[in-house]
Amino acid sequence: MNIFLAQQNYHIGNFEANTKKIIEAINEAKSRNADLIIFSELCVCGYPPRDFLEFEDFIEKSYRALDEIKQYTENIGVLVGAPARNLQYDGKDLFNAVFLLHEKEIKAEIHKTLLPTYDVFDEDRYFEPAYEWNVIEFRGKRLAVTICEDIWNLGDNPLYRVCPMDLLMEQQPDLMINLSASPFDYTHYEDRKAIIKANVLKYKLPMFYCNAVGSQTEIVFDGGSFIFDKDANIIKVFPLFEEIVDGLKLNADNTFSESIIEKADELPTHELNPERLIPSLNxxxxxxxxxxxxxxxxxxxxxxxxxxxxxxxxxxxxxxxxxxxxxxxxxxxxxxxxxxxxxxxxxxxxxxxxxxxxxxxxxxxxxxxxxxxxxxxxxxxxxxxxxxxxxxxxxxxxxxxxxxxxxxxxxxxxxxxxxxxxxxxxxxxxxxxxxxxxxxxxxxxxxxxxxxxxxxxxxxxxxxxxxxxxxxxxxxxxxxxxxSLPDYSILDQILYQYIEQRKGPNEIKSLGFDTALVDRTLKLVNINEYKRNQFCPIIRVSPKAFGVGRRVPIVGKYLI
The missing domain is CATH 3.40.50.620 (HUPs)
Structure with a gap:
């Protein structure tokens, strides 16, 4: 089966432009004899749509876009992300969904299970989590389709109610597919690669991972999509910060004929956000x-x-x-x-x-x-x-x-x-x-x-x-x-520990920083929240940026 990924830059709410871009990628994949093409999370409407999801007209336009896209699927399978109405279960009105379009019809609908509510994410505000988990049958292959966060729980985190891949494995899938909108920060790319590797090592299945690219106000998506073989070797890496439509042939025995780019034992181990005084930038x-x-x-x-x-x-x-x-x-x-x-x-x-x-x-x-x-x-x-x-x-x-x-x-x-x-x-x-x-x-x-x-x-x-x-x-x-300020080489380390690592004053002092300097610095941060609250959007490149991902009370007493 020839499987392609479409790593594309979408515009939130611009259904006409997004639909055109998706159709162009489908046509390119068809011209290259693709059987299936995979797009990124909520590609039809753009990610993150936030309160646009509360407008019925927005949801109507999303469904009309799906209707247009499916007209181009007479001889190719298409996996696209879009909001789906919740017509069966109690709870919120929408699911964060993936639709399988084929033969000009919607053949299957998959719902996201693990809805992130940290940092820049607030998906639980809008979406209902999945209630059922089903492998998709397509052209002789059984596809385990998940959405972004669903692969970040390997069944070892008690905060999550289920592990979607564990449930899908009961139906004996042939490969894993993940549609993602995973933002860039200067610590995240290797973490993301590591978590995908951990999934492949656990489930022993090839992984097609499609990530979004492009900037949405303050959030930057870097792309960097991957294709892994069943042994956790990287077979294909998509470029960072570029749009591209490309893919590989998955053989009948779930192997690839292409050369290995990066062997499994060369990949980073699954250690998320290792503690650093302050990381050097890539x-x-x-x-x-x-x-x-x-x-x-x-x-x-x-x-x-x-x-x-x-x-x-x-x-x-x-x-x-x-x-x-x-x-x-x-x-x-x-x-x-x-x-x-x-x-x-x-x-x-x-x-x-x-x-x-x-x-x-x-x-x-x-x-x-x-x-x-x-x-x-x-x-x-x-x-x-x-x-x-x-x-x-x-x-x-x-x-x-x-x-x-x-x-x-x-x-x-x-x-x-x-x-x-x-x-x-x-x-x-x-x-x-x-x-x-x-x-x-x-x-x-x-x-x-x-x-x-x-x-x-x-x-x-x-x-x-x-x-x-x-x-x-x-x-x-x-x-x-x-x-007016401490030396930046010291100040930046204290700030990183407080803002990115969320360490309190005693923890920071235990790292060897001067007690008075730590107290002074943290007080400066907290008493100036009112200024930052009036600041313009900031391009996010760190694990914790000022803005939508860091919500601190202006009138809070903590450390003042």
């Missing part, structure tokens, strides 16, 4: 995820041009380089807005960067605007000493200017704040925290430096001085970030 994957996040956000929202404030600092430099890669340098406008406290070399560095990237840029000096604010505020401020108030006026002046240009010329403002700053509140609401999309908001400061070095891997794009100089907001004379 830098090319993170770079690709961020570029895809920017590009898809703009394309799917019908935006074409971006703008950002270019300060001559590392964060704006990396953001600018990523945006130019994603959108084309001609579509990214940099605005340099030096204040009375900006150093000349910062302006020079920002100019050099834009010249290296060949993107348009403008210089607007904010000294006069800043001083007019101070003059108007003088009767109220009196002779009080310089403070954060004067610093924030500069930042908000810049925010006003760059948003004015964005409004006038239909740009979308890219935010340049990094995760270390967002975690500790080192930013100005309605100033440098303004923006339509947070590009680096899930990258700690030291990870931003890793990205800068990667961008310069072949030639100097980001001027060396930007990378080497001490980071500074330049909002007062001789200011450095270290005046």
């Amino acid at each position: 830098i090319d994957e993170v770079y690709s995820a961020l570029v895809m996040g920017i590009r898809d956000y703009f394309n799917k929202m019908n935006f074409s041009k971006a703008i950002l404030g270019s300060s001559g600092g590392i964060d704006s430099a990396v953001t600018l380089a990523l945006a130019c890669d994603a959108l084309g340098a001609e579509n990214v406008r940099a605005i340099l807005m030096p204040s009375p406290y900006s150093t000349s070399h910062s302006v020079d560095d920002a100019v050099e960067l834009s010249k290296n990237l060949n993107n348009p840029y403008d210089i607007i000096h904010i000294k006069n605007i800043y001083e007019s604010f101070l003059q108007e505020l003088k009767p109220i401020f009196n002779d009080l000493p310089f403070s954060v108030a004067e610093e924030n006026i500069q930042s908000r002046t810049r925010g006003n200017l760059v948003m004015a240009i964005a409004n006038k010329f239909n740009y979308i403002l890219l935010n340049t704040s990094n995760k270390s700053e967002l975690a500790t509140g080192y930013g100005t609401l309605y100033g440098d925290m303004a923006g339509g999309l947070g590009v680096l908001g899930d990258c700690y400061k030291m990870q931003v430096y890793e990205l800068a070095k990667y961008i310069n891997r072949e030639k100097e794009i980001i001027p060396r001085h930007i990378i080497d100089k001490a980071p500074s907001a330049e909002l007062r004379p001789n200011q450095k970030d270290s005046d």
